[in-house]
Amino acid sequence: MSDETGADANIDENAICSLARLIGDTDKARTRTRKLSSLMKAIDKAGPEGEVEVFKAAADPCRLRILKLLKEGELCVCEIMTALSKPQSSTSHHLSILREAGLVKERRDGKWSYYRLADGAVNEMIKQAEALKKKQ
Numbered sequence: 223m224s225d226e227t228g229a230d231a232n233i234d235e236n237a238i239c240s241l242a243r244l245i246g247d248t249d250k251a252r253t254r255t256r257k258l259s260s261l262m263k264a265i266d267k268a269g270p271e272g273e274v275e276v277f278k279a280a281a282d283p284c285r286l287r288i289l290k291l292l293k294e295g296e297l298c299v300c301e302i303m304t305a306l307s308k309p310q311s312s313t314s315h316h317l318s319i320l321r322e323a324g325l326v327k328e329r330r331d332g333k334w335s336y337y338r339l340a341d342g343a344v345n346e347m348i349k350q351a352e353a354l355k356k357k358q
Contacts, residue, residue, distance in 0.1 A: 234259065279323035280347070284308070285316050288337075292326060293345055296338040 234255060242251035280286055284306065291297060291305055303313040317337055320326040325344050329336045339345055 275323045276325065279319050279325055280351075282316070282319075284312075285320055286348075288313075288316055288320060289325060289339065289344065289348055292337060292339045293348065296329070296336050299335050299337070302337065 237258075238248070238252050238255045241255055242248040245251055245254075280289065287306060288302060291302060297305075299310065299313060299317065302317070303310050306313060308316075317326065317328070317335075321328055321337075325340055326337045327340050329338070
C-alpha cells in the first residue's frame with residue numbers, strides 16, 4: 223500500500239491497478255508507479271514553466287528564423303526586419319518574446335537596438351533540433 227493517505231492513495235492504487243493490467247505484474251506495477259510518482263514530484267517541484275516558455279518562443283517559424291539569423295552574429299533590428307521582409311512592429315514583437323524567454327540579448331546603441339543569441343546553448347539547441355529532424 224502507498225505511504226500516502228486519502229485521495230492520493232486512491233490515485234496511486236488506481237494507477238497501480240491500471241499499470242498492472244497493462245504489464246501483468248502487480249508488484250512490478252507498484253514499484254514502477256512509485257518511481258513514476260517520485261519523478262513527477264521532482265518535475266513539478268522544479269516547475270517546467272521556464273522550459274515551456276523557451277520552447278514556445280522557439281516554436282514559432284518567424285522566431286526560429288530570427289534565431290538562425292543570429293547564429294551568424296549580432297544584427298540590428300533593421301537588418302532582421304529586412305531579412306524577414308516583416309514590418310518593424312512585427313519584428314520587434316518577435317524579438318521581445320525571444321528576449322523574455324532568455325534566447326536573445328539586446329544591446330542598445332543610441333536609437334539602435336542590436337540583438338545576439340543569449341549564449342552558446344541557444345545555438346546548440348538549434349543544432350540539436352536540426353539533427354533530430356534529419357533522423358526522421
